Each structure stands twice: as C-alpha cells, then as structure tokens.
Amino acid sequence: MNAGFTSPIVFLFKAQRRCRKTTQLAWCKFHDYLSPLPPQKVRRALIDLFEMLDTPIAERDPYLDLDLAAFPYVNGGLFGARSSSPLYNNSK
Numbered sequence: 719m720n721a722g723f724t725s726p727i728v729f730l731f732k733a734q735r736r737c738r739k740t741t742q743l744a745w746c747k748f749h750d751y752l753s754p755l756p757p758q759k760v761r762r763a764l765i766d767l768f769e770m771l772d773t774p775i776a777e778r779d780p781y782l783d784l785d786l787a788a789f790p791y792v793n794g795g796l797f798g799a800r801s802s803s804p805l806y807n808n809s810k
Contacts, residue, residue, distance in 0.1 A: 730748045
C-alpha cells in the first residue's frame with residue numbers, strides 16, 4: 719500500500735478508536751461509512767472521504783452526501799496529498 723495513502727487511514731482508525739472517549743461523533747462514523755461497501759467500492763469511498771476531510775466546511779458542495787458531510791475538516795495537509803491508492807478486493 720502506498721505510504722501516502724496509509725497515514726491518513728491510520729489516522730482515521732485511531733480517531734475511530736478514540737470516538738468512544740470524545741464528543742466528536744463524526745470520527746465514530748468512519749467504520750459506518752466503509753462497512754456497508756463491497757471491497758471494489760472502498761477505494762473510491764476513501765478518495766471521496768479524503769477530499770472532504772481536506773475541504774473546509776464552507777467550501778463543500780451543499781448537496782454533498784450526508785455520510786460524507788458528517789466528517790469534519792482536518793487542517794494540516796494530511797488528507798491533501800493526492801497519491802494513488804490501491805484497489806481493494808476480497809482476496810487475502
């Protein structure tokens with residue numbers, strides 16, 4: 719997996735774990751956002767999510783899917799680096 723793609727995913731998993739201890743419920747939605755998707759749709763969903771996390775709320779599409787709109791803006795550039803992401807499938 720591309721290192722530029724791995725760091726944001728690790729950040730989201732850690733945020734998901736911390737969601738039980740915080741009032742920022744948006745971070746609790748990472749699992750809910752990905753879990754219903756088949757593997758072949760995970761790549762596109764992560765790209766869309768990273769784009770939303772890198773876009774200030776005021777600059778987002780007002781008709782954005784509610785699942786994506788629930789995530790906060792993350793300043794700092796972690797999600798701004800555009801790198802290629804792998805395809806996901808059911809193989810182990």
